[in-house]
Amino acid sequence: MIETLEPKSAKSNIDDAEVARFRAIAAEWWDPHGKFRPLHQIGPVRLEFIRDELIRHFGLKSGLKPFAGLRLLDIGCGGGLISEPLTRLGGSVTGIDPGAENVAIARAHAEPQGLAIDYRAVTAEDLVAAGEQFDAVVCLEVVEHVPDVGAFLKTCAALVRPGGLMVLSTINRTLKSYALAIVAAEYVLGWLPRGTHQWDRFVMPDEMARYLANAGMSAPRFSGMVYAPLRDEWKLTPDTDVNYLASSARPV
Amino acid sequence: MSGQRSIVICGGAFAGLALALALRQGLGADIPVIVADPALATRPSRDPRATAIVAACRRLFEVLGVWDQVAGQAQPILDMVVTDSKLEDATRPVFLTFAGNVEPGEPFAHMVENRHLIDALVARVEAAGIDLRATAVTSFESRSDGVDVTLADGSVIEASLLVAADGARSRLRERAGIATHGWDYDQSGIVVTVGHERDHHGRAEEHFLPAGPFAILPLTGNRSSLVWTEKRAEAARIVALSEEEFHGELEQRFGLHLGEIKTLDKPRAFPLGYFVARSFIGERLALVGDAAHVIHPIAGQGLNMGLKDVAALAEVIVDAARLGIDLGQADVLDRYQRWRRFDTMAMGLATNSLNLLFSNESTLLRTVRDIGLGLVDRAPPLKSLFIRQAAGLSGEVPRLLKGEAL
Numbered sequence: 001m002i003e004t005l006e007p008k009s010a011k012s013n014i015d016d017a018e019v020a021r022f023r024a025i026a027a028e029w030w031d032p033h034g035k036f037r038p039l040h041q042i043g044p045v046r047l048e049f050i051r052d053e054l055i056r057h058f059g060l061k062s063g064l065k066p067f068a069g070l071r072l073l074d075i076g077c078g079g080g081l082i083s084e085p086l087t088r089l090g091g092s093v094t095g096i097d098p099g100a101e102n103v104a105i106a107r108a109h110a111e112p113q114g115l116a117i118d119y120r121a122v123t124a125e126d127l128v129a130a131g132e133q134f135d136a137v138v139c140l141e142v143v144e145h146v147p148d149v150g151a152f153l154k155t156c157a158a159l160v161r162p163g164g165l166m167v168l169s170t171i172n173r174t175l176k177s178y179a180l181a182i183v184a185a186e187y188v189l190g191w192l193p194r195g196t197h198q199w200d201r202f203v204m205p206d207e208m209a210r211y212l213a214n215a216g217m218s219a220p221r222f223s224g225m226v227y228a229p230l231r232d233e234w235k236l237t238p239d240t241d242v243n244y245l246a247s248s249a250r251p252v
Numbered sequence: 253m254s255g256q257r258s259i260v261i262c263g264g265a266f267a268g269l270a271l272a273l274a275l276r277q278g279l280g281a282d283i284p285v286i287v288a289d290p291a292l293a294t295r296p297s298r299d300p301r302a303t304a305i306v307a308a309c310r311r312l313f314e315v316l317g318v319w320d321q322v323a324g325q326a327q328p329i330l331d332m333v334v335t336d337s338k339l340e341d342a343t344r345p346v347f348l349t350f351a352g353n354v355e356p357g358e359p360f361a362h363m364v365e366n367r368h369l370i371d372a373l374v375a376r377v378e379a380a381g382i383d384l385r386a387t388a389v390t391s392f393e394s395r396s397d398g399v400d401v402t403l404a405d406g407s408v409i410e411a412s413l414l415v416a417a418d419g420a421r422s423r424l425r426e427r428a429g430i431a432t433h434g435w436d437y438d439q440s441g442i443v444v445t446v447g448h449e450r451d452h453h454g455r456a457e458e459h460f461l462p463a464g465p466f467a468i469l470p471l472t473g474n475r476s477s478l479v480w481t482e483k484r485a486e487a488a489r490i491v492a493l494s495e496e497e498f499h500g501e502l503e504q505r506f507g508l509h510l511g512e513i514k515t516l517d518k519p520r521a522f523p524l525g526y527f528v529a530r531s532f533i534g535e536r537l538a539l540v541g542d543a544a545h546v547i548h549p550i551a552g553q554g555l556n557m558g559l560k561d562v563a564a565l566a567e568v569i570v571d572a573a574r575l576g577i578d579l580g581q582a583d584v585l586d587r588y589q590r591w592r593r594f595d596t597m598a599m600g601l602a603t604n605s606l607n608l609l610f611s612n613e614s615t616l617l618r619t620v621r622d623i624g625l626g627l628v629d630r631a632p633p634l635k636s637l638f639i640r641q642a643a644g645l646s647g648e649v650p651r652l653l654k655g656e657a658l
Contacts (some may be wrong), residue, residue, distance in 0.1 A: 027396060032583035040583050047575040064256075064282060064573055085576030088255035112397060113578075115255055232590060 025101075026109040029079030038191045039081055039141075045225050045234040046140055046245065047085050050167050053221070053247040054136055057165045065090030073134040073159055075124050076142040080106030080117065086138070087115050094118040094134070096127065124155045133161040140169040143208075144201050150211045157215035160250040166217060169225075169245040173202035177242045205240050212248045220246040256283050256579055259569070260401045260409050262389040262424055263417030264289030266366075267541030267558045269373040271415060271566055272382045273316045278570030278658035283579075286383040286411075288403055289418075293386035295374060299366035300517055301443055302477035304329065304456075304469060306361045309559045311655035313369075321372035327472045328359040330454030359454075363469050363477060389414075389424065392537075399536035399580070413580030415538050415565070420527075422543035428534040434527025434546070439464055440487035442480040444519035445471065446502070449511025452476055459505070466505050475516065480505065487521040532593050533585040538565055545596045557596060563650035564591045570658045591648070 032040040051066065060066040068090035074083045077095030079102060087093045087110075097103050100121040107119045137160050146152045160166050171181050178199050185191045203211075205222050212220055224240040227233075236245075259275060261268045264287050272287050279285075305313070305326070313319040377384060388404040392414050401409045416424035425432075452470040459466045464481030471477055482490060490501055498519060506513055528545045532538065541558030565588050572584045651658060 030396070030581075032581070032586070043583075044572070044575055044577065047577065051575060062574070064280065084255075084578070088576035088578075113255065233587070 026079060026105045029081070029105055030109055036079070036081070038185070039078070041227075042225065042234050042243070043081055043085075045236055046082070046169055049169075049223055049225075049236060049245045049247070050082075050086070050138055051089065053167055054165060057247070057249060058135070064088075067091035070135040073127070073132075073137045075137060075139040075156060075159075077106055077119065078102050080109055080119070082138060082140060083117050083119070084110060084113075084115055087117050092118075094120065094132075096120050096122050096124065098123050124152070124159060128155055128158045132159060134159055134164065135161060136165045136167065138167045140167075143168060143170045143203055144197060146201075149203055149207075150214060153208075153211045153217075154215040157212070157217050157250060160217075162250055163252040164250050165247055166212075166250070167245065167247045168208070168220075169243070170208070171197065171202045171243055172241055173199065173204050174241050177202055180242050205244060205246070208246055212246075217248040217250055220248040222246050255576070256573060257398060257410055257412040258284035258286060259413045259415065259579070260389070260399075260411045261285065261287045261415045261417055262289070262401075263287075263415075263419060263541075263543070264292045264374070264384065265417065265419065265541070266369065266373065266555060267543075267562050268415070268417035269370070269377050270312065270316060270318075270559060271417065271540060271562045272377055273318070273373070273380060274312075274562060274566035274652060274658060275569060276380050276382055277316065278566060279573055281381065283573065284383060286385060286409060287377065288385045288387055288389050288401075290386055290388050290404070292374070292384050295371070297367040297370040297374075299370060300445070300520065302363050302365045302445070302469065302471060303369070303555045304361040305364050305369075306556045307358055308649065308653035309556050310362060312559055312563055312652045315652055315655060315657055316376065318369075318372050318376050321375065322364055322368050325368045325472055326362040326364045327470045328454050329361045329363060329456045329470060330359060332456040332458070334458045334460070336460045361456075363456075363471050365471065365477075389418075391427070392424070394534070394536040396535065396582075397578075411536075411580070412578060413536055413538065413569070413585075415540060416543040417540050418543055420542040420546045422539065424537065425529060425539055425543050428537055430534060430539070431530045432527040433530055434525060437524045437526065438484050439481050439524045440484050440521040441524055442478070442482060442487050442491060442519050442521050444478050444480070444502075445516040446476050446478055446506065446513050447516050448474050448476065448513045450474065450509075452510060461505060468506065474510075476510075478502075478506075481524070482521075484521075484523060491519045491521045528593070528596055532561075532589045532596075535582070536580045538585055538588055540565055544592070547596075560595070560650065560653065561592050563652035564588055566652065567650045567658060591650075 028034050029036050054060060054070070055062055055066050058070070066089055067086065070091050072086050072091040072093045074086065074093060074095040077083045077097045080095060083093050083095035083106065095106055095117055097106070098121065103119045103121040106117070110117045110119070137156055139156055143149050143152060156166060171177050182197055182199055186194045186196060209220055222240050223245050224237040225234050225243045225245060226237045226239060228235055261272055268287055268289065272285050275285050310319060385403060385405070389401055390404050391402045393400045394414070399411050399414050401411050401414055403409070414424070416422050418424055451474060454470050456470060457468040463483060463486065465479070466481065467479045469477045469479070490498065493501065498515070502515065503513065526547055529539055529543070532544050540561040544561060545557065547554055547557065568584055568587045568591070569579045572579045577584060
């Protein structure tokens with residue numbers, strides 16, 4: 001097992017009423033029909049990409065626990081929607097989020113299930129400063145909210161051990177993504193609160209590849225993800241015009 | 253720590269046992285699967301009915317390793333005739349014939365006696381080390397993160413998911429407050445096994461008699477299983493007749509084309525109805541098989557639809573578990589419901605229309621349906637579409653029904 005950096009005694013300092021409040025918000029985070037519905041909807045397809053890329057890259061055995069023995073970092077973990085599945089798949093997961101409230105929510109949801117996840121309210125820069133490295137780093141729906149993507153990806157890359165893997169997901173900057181991710185998702189369908197995304201912060205795959213190269217990472221493998229309205233499900237597709245995922249290895 | 257808790261299946265008939273096997277195959281032994289049913293104490297099964305197992309469901313049983321055990325007692329349906337006739341007609345005009353293969357050498361269905369299938373399933377489930385409890389589920393308490401299932405023996409299981417496979421009068425469905433929508437046909441199906449002098453050559457017959465369909469379904473040896481539809485009161489009268497009188501009624505409908513006939517068991521009448529549960533899911537709860545829907549047996553699709561539920565639910569659960577997703581969480585169950593409920597409604601409505609069309613003596617309707625059947629008979633692509641539909645191979649097919657392991 002990987003030791004938790006936060007001392008266990010820290011938990012006893014948490015106010016019970018606060019914990020109850022976080023449990024209530026956690027229920028909201030985890031309600032697939034609630035306000036985080038879009039994240040729940042893209043959950044399975046993002047996990048499919050992460051799982052398949054890690055299995056391929058590390059030569060893992062598929063099954064219920066392919067990540068056994070791997071140390072994984074989830075940057076921007078939110079309520080733990082990805083950290084929990086990664087843990088069930090056998091990984092030793094650290095989930096970080098700059099929002100202390102998010103981390104409290106994630107912890108409140110994981111603990112009753114006996115999922116040992118190392119949640120911390122720190123930034124990626126903090127972990128680099130502490131000299132930490134992981135077998136794989138996932139960073140989903142984060143880079144489109146970051147002012148300096150190049151610098152941020154350098155930080156993320158520093159957290160990947162040599163020979164490890166990074167998995168990202170974000171939104172392309174195309175007319176189609178403007179129409180779908182902003183006009184449709186925020187204004188027509190109301191899937192996301194207005195102002196969630198700024199189109200000019202979206203990152204094109206070739207820009208992503210350049211940033212990753214500058215960070216010393218390998219040429220990324222891309223996959224698109226698209227909503228199939230008849231099945232009301234998202235699926236992986238070669239089309240990276242709107243939402244897409246990328247995986248990139250850190251050379252040994 | 254697996255991070256996934258157990259799955260409790262309430263009901264140890266076809267759907268429950270097949271689901272248990274499918275889950276064990278897909279998930280391995282790390283996630284416990286428990287089947288609870290007091291009926292597991294009475295074995296071997298004495299169910300007198302026989303069922304047409306369509307090709308898709310035979311594939312599922314092959315993948316689950318059950319088919320080998322029943323193959324010797326399964327009679328392939330090699331062709332099928334459909335006639336439309338009045339009771340007193342001397343000859344029955346044949347409107348539709350199916351030489352029924354979905355793939356070369358693969359008959360679209362086999363007739364299997366229920367007891368053989370149940371016994372083979374139980375044996376396989378035991379061999380797989382699945383936890384069988386010959387006791388009832390007395391109550392359950394579901395929350396967003398799990399369900400506590402209390403059994404009649406007092407034990408409480410903390411589960412991820414509870415599956416109601418407890419039949420048409422599902423107590424779990426009732427307890428979950430899930431209503432059903434449907435109607436009663438005021439018809440009963442009389443079921444009896446008949447021995448006959450001559451070989452049926454694997455032919456199934458469906459005669460649309462005025463009271464409703466009269467189906468002769470071939471079993472192994474010179475035997476056939478009958479499903480004989482009558483108005484409810486008439487059916488009750490018929491099954492209460494003396495052996496001799498019953499024989500007279502039977503012969504009038506069965507005809508003499510297979511030589512001398514005799515009944516091999518006591519005729520029993522089963523009321524026919526149709527319903528679909530308003531929801532196939534609840535919090536940490538999924539309904540499968542008859543607990544979710546009962547349809548008119550006119551097209552022989554009831555059990556096959558239940559097995560389709562099983563194949564779809566097993567697939568969404570196994571796929572979720574392989575992504576590390578809590579297998580009983582609401583969006584996983586939503587996916588099952590989207591997959592199955594629409595299909596079930598469509599099949600329910602189709603069989604209902606068939607029944608309305610055929611359980612009727614109006615001359616106009618008779619002419620319309622005969623022209624319709626005649627047209628289908630002359631249009632090979634349409635006929636092959638019907639065969640594939642009847643064999644369960646249309647629509648979005650779960651992997652198990654395609655013969656693929658999960």
